[in-house]
Amino acid sequence: MFSGFMTDTWAAATIVAVVAGVVGFFTVMRGAAFVAHAVPNGAFAGGAAASLLGLNPVLGLGVFALVGSLGISWLGRRGRNDVVTALALVMMLGLGALFLSMSQEYASQTFSLLFGEVVGVSSAELLPILVLGVVCIVAIMWLFRPLLLSSVMPQVGEARGIRASRMETSFLVILALATTMTVPVVGAFLMFSLTVAPAAAARSLTARPMAALGLSVGIALAVVWCAIVLSFVCNWPIGFFVAVLGAGAYGVARGWALYRLRRRVPVRLSALPSMSAH
Amino acid sequence: MTVAAGGDGEILRLEGVSVWLGGRQILDQVSFALHRGEVTGLIGSNGAGKTTLFRVILGLQPTTSGQLWLGGRTDPGSRPVIGYVPQSVPLDPDLPLRARDVVGLGLDGHRLGFPLPSAVRRQAVDEMLRAVDAEGFADARVGRLSGGEQRRVLIAHALISRPRLLLLDEPLINLDIRSEHEVVELLARIAGEQQIGVLISAHDMNPLIPVMDRIVYLAAGRAASGTTEEVVKTEVLSQLYGRQVDVVRVRDRVLVIAGSDEEPADDHEHAHAVAHPGLV
Amino acid sequence: MGFIFGAGFFQSSPVLVAIVVGGLVAVVSGVVGVFTVTRGLSFAGHALGDLGATGGSGAFLLGGNQLWGFVVIAAVAAGAIELIGIRSTRGRDLATGIVLGAGLGIAALFLYLDTSFSNTTGASVTILFGSIFAIQSSLVPVMVVLGLLSLAIVLTLYRPLLFSGLSPDMAAARGVHVRAIGIAYLAALALAVSLSAMTVGAVLSTALLIGPAACALRVTRRPGVAIVVAAAIGMLAVWLSVLLAYDSYYWPPGQRGWPVSFFVVLVIFLVYLLTQLRPRAWADRHLARTQSTSPRLADP
Numbered sequence: 001m002f003s004g005f006m007t008d009t010w011a012a013a014t015i016v017a018v019v020a021g022v023v024g025f026f027t028v029m030r031g032a033a034f035v036a037h038a039v040p041n042g043a044f045a046g047g048a049a050a051s052l053l054g055l056n057p058v059l060g061l062g063v064f065a066l067v068g069s070l071g072i073s074w075l076g077r078r079g080r081n082d083v084v085t086a087l088a089l090v091m092m093l094g095l096g097a098l099f100l101s102m103s104q105e106y107a108s109q110t111f112s113l114l115f116g117e118v119v120g121v122s123s124a125e126l127l128p129i130l131v132l133g134v135v136c137i138v139a140i141m142w143l144f145r146p147l148l149l150s151s152v153m154p155q156v157g158e159a160r161g162i163r164a165s166r167m168e169t170s171f172l173v174i175l176a177l178a179t180t181m182t183v184p185v186v187g188a189f190l191m192f193s194l195t196v197a198p199a200a201a202a203r204s205l206t207a208r209p210m211a212a213l214g215l216s217v218g219i220a221l222a223v224v225w226c227a228i229v230l231s232f233v234c235n236w237p238i239g240f241f242v243a244v245l246g247a248g249a250y251g252v253a254r255g256w257a258l259y260r261l262r263r264r265v266p267v268r269l270s271a272l273p274s275m276s277a278h
Numbered sequence: 279m280t281v282a283a284g285g286d287g288e289i290l291r292l293e294g295v296s297v298w299l300g301g302r303q304i305l306d307q308v309s310f311a312l313h314r315g316e317v318t319g320l321i322g323s324n325g326a327g328k329t330t331l332f333r334v335i336l337g338l339q340p341t342t343s344g345q346l347w348l349g350g351r352t353d354p355g356s357r358p359v360i361g362y363v364p365q366s367v368p369l370d371p372d373l374p375l376r377a378r379d380v381v382g383l384g385l386d387g388h389r390l391g392f393p394l395p396s397a398v399r400r401q402a403v404d405e406m407l408r409a410v411d412a413e414g415f416a417d418a419r420v421g422r423l424s425g426g427e428q429r430r431v432l433i434a435h436a437l438i439s440r441p442r443l444l445l446l447d448e449p450l451i452n453l454d455i456r457s458e459h460e461v462v463e464l465l466a467r468i469a470g471e472q473q474i475g476v477l478i479s480a481h482d483m484n485p486l487i488p489v490m491d492r493i494v495y496l497a498a499g500r501a502a503s504g505t506t507e508e509v510v511k512t513e514v515l516s517q518l519y520g521r522q523v524d525v526v527r528v529r530d531r532v533l534v535i536a537g538s539d540e541e542p543a544d545d546h547e548h549a550h551a552v553a554h555p556g557l558v
Numbered sequence: 559m560g561f562i563f564g565a566g567f568f569q570s571s572p573v574l575v576a577i578v579v580g581g582l583v584a585v586v587s588g589v590v591g592v593f594t595v596t597r598g599l600s601f602a603g604h605a606l607g608d609l610g611a612t613g614g615s616g617a618f619l620l621g622g623n624q625l626w627g628f629v630v631i632a633a634v635a636a637g638a639i640e641l642i643g644i645r646s647t648r649g650r651d652l653a654t655g656i657v658l659g660a661g662l663g664i665a666a667l668f669l670y671l672d673t674s675f676s677n678t679t680g681a682s683v684t685i686l687f688g689s690i691f692a693i694q695s696s697l698v699p700v701m702v703v704l705g706l707l708s709l710a711i712v713l714t715l716y717r718p719l720l721f722s723g724l725s726p727d728m729a730a731a732r733g734v735h736v737r738a739i740g741i742a743y744l745a746a747l748a749l750a751v752s753l754s755a756m757t758v759g760a761v762l763s764t765a766l767l768i769g770p771a772a773c774a775l776r777v778t779r780r781p782g783v784a785i786v787v788a789a790a791i792g793m794l795a796v797w798l799s800v801l802l803a804y805d806s807y808y809w810p811p812g813q814r815g816w817p818v819s820f821f822v823v824l825v826i827f828l829v830y831l832l833t834q835l836r837p838r839a840w841a842d843r844h845l846a847r848t849q850s851t852s853p854r855l856a857d858p
Binding site for chain 1: 595600601604651652653655656657659660662663664666667669670673680681682683686687759761762764765768769772810811814816817819820822823824826827830
């Protein structure tokens with residue numbers, strides 16, 4: 001499991017998980033779950049196109065993810081958000097289906113682009129993935145504070161000189177980059193799970209933002225590592241384990257949060273300052 | 279075109295500010311001044327232009343004419359910090375942010391980079407939480423707090439950067455009477471203690487009367503400013519609205535009563551009373 | 559004529575099946591889609607489609623036809639939606655997305671097992687992107703019946719459906735069984751999604767459901783008209799796509815043909831973009847003309 005070609009997979013999967021955890025933190029916070037669902041589908045079309053043309057799939061993924069993510073934002077400003085995104089999402093899938101249909105291995109390529117593969121990461125892809133990963137993480141760390149402020153309280157941010165539209169564009173670009181590096185590992189359909197589930201689980205477990213960020217990354221790492229091991233052992237697709245483990249983590253976290261809520265006496269009552277005035 | 283420098287304690291002055299938006303004149307030659315240590319009420323009904331006026335002050339809305347003088351400079355590039363509490367800040371109950379985190383964002387949320395914990399930062403946050411009486415729920419999820427508590431946290435967020443001017447857009451909306459009272463008292467106290475100018479917009483002036491030093495009454499895009507006694511008078515408001523309104527004082531509350539549209543401005547006998555506290 | 563319709567178009571049996579069944583399915587999807595969009599349930603429709611992938615691949619694994627997988631899972635999911643509640647909140651969208659993700663993960667597993675065990679290499683393609691030219695003739699009557707059933711539900715309940723969608727509280731006050739109507743609608747939706755999953759694939763079925771309806775609602779505000787327009791757009795889109803897919807056998811890369819579902823999605827997307835070019839102006843002017851009693855609306 002730790003031999004030669006697998007080290008590529010471990011390395012790629014690890015950095016993918018870190019990026020997914022960090023980007024997921026903001027995706028969930030901004031309520032951008034649907035966009036996170038749509039951009040990978042755009043990337044799918046790009047990956048299919050690149051594979052048809054014999055180019056490095058990361059290139060196709062990247063270009064389409066970027067155009068898709070910015071396009072969704074532009075389209076969303078002009079028409080009803082959900083309908084436009086849904087149609088664009090489906091259009092991308094259709095395009096991908098077209099490109100794949102022209103290639104030699106329609107079915108297997110479809111499968112690996114959509115659902116990922118344990119040995120799907122070639123050495124040619126590893127370096128771009130690592131570079132993109134580092135770029136994503138650095139970008140988010142650099143924009144962390146204004147992005148957080150603008151995501152939670154956009155009007156207040158505007159008053160402080162943080163243009164919400166600029167933050168939105170930056171976030172979408174980072175999301176596109178994250179998509180580009182994640183799809184080869186876990187597949188276009190399941191990238192959403194890795195991005196959203198750990199972050200959603202983390203926010204149920206803690207109210208501290210830094211802890212939530214850390215947990216988001218930690219849970220993503222745990223999910224991906226377990227998925228690699230399980231996939232290696234029984235040969236089932238890695239995407240299956242990522243999605244199911246991610247959902248499981250989310251379920252457990254929410255369950256635990258509910259349990260804690262029921263058990264705890266309403267702390268709030270004793271903390272109301274105005275009570276003491278009487 | 280220079281504007282006369284501010285008098286004692288003046289931190290904001292508008293002169294002849296007009297704003298046209300979408301073919302309509304939202305603000306028409308609005309002029310007033312805010313002073314440190316004073317609470318000023320910006321009173322007007324929905325659609326009167328209060329939010330637009332705020333956006334002008336914040337530099338988010340260009341004006342068609344007029345001048346704005348802020349803390350000594352007319353150049354918007356070097357704007358001093360203005361604290362701003364918007365009307366509604368929807369906060370997801372699952373948001374992983376505590377009250378103290380929101381307040382901390384007021385300190386450095388606009389700066390690039392990753393927040394590193396520091397004792398100095400924590401102290402400033404604790405102090406501000408104390409100042410708004412929010413210590414009791416400092417570590418609670420901000421999205422789960424009540425409306426009044428969230429309001430106080432947002433005020434702390436706005437104040438922690440030591441602004442000279444604090445703008446609050448309808449801070450009393452959806453609050454129960456006790457919370458309303460607390461927020462108003464808090465704002466008056468802060469204005470006095472920190473010597474900042476506080477501008478509160480509202481459509482009902484009554485909760486603010488006990489603490490309001492000045493009032494800016496906005497109607498049909500025009501403003502009348504001065505003390506409550508000077509502005510809230512039948513003659514002044516009638517002229518502002520362009521039709522007959524009556525100001526009635528019942529104990530310590532003020533009612534502004536509209537006449538009907540067909541009546542000429544000085545015919546009192548046929549006025550039909552439609553009483554709304556503070557708005558027409 | 560021979561140039562537009564490729565050789566043997568009208569004699570080909572799969573083509574005729576595709577036109578008949580595809581046309582009917584498009585009509586059903588368009589009609590049900592109008593109610594989906596007006597009730598704000600686009601996301602639910604999309605979810606049912608994605609979950610279809612899980613059901614279809616599971617059915618394959620059990621040796622059955624994917625149609626049954628689509629129907630069963632759509633029914634189960636619709637039931638879950640009914641129980642949990644349709645109201646969309648941020649938390650609920652999140653949970654739904656995560657459950658969908660798990661469903662797709664399971665679909666991945668089933669498809670993988672399909673390939674290894676039952677030796678159906680094309681499973682992914684058939685289930686995800688449709689198989690309109692490969693519909694077994696034995697299934698045609700079934701699909702027709704299911705389609706007509708779905709249409710019947712929606713058209714007989716037309717008025718209460720609209721009413722309860724616009725204002726559930728008012729409808730309930732007027733004696734409309736809002737809950738029962740909701741369940742009936744979800745049943746019709748499940749059928750519509752399953753049928754379009756057969757023709758254009760599980761993950762593309764959303765286009766047929768929401769696309770024509772969205773286009774129709776951009777050009778008219780009257781629900782009756784919207785239903786007819788949506789059905790027409792859907793049907794024409796599918797027919798045109800069948801034709802184009804057939805002709806594309808002679809296009810590069812040759813001897814293979816482009817997927818029908820690609821054309822369906824493309825045509826619908828283009829039509830939608832066209833409706834976007836004439837935004838409110840058209841609908842508002844139309845509205846002004848239909849309101850004969852009120853004076854002409856002033857231009858802004």
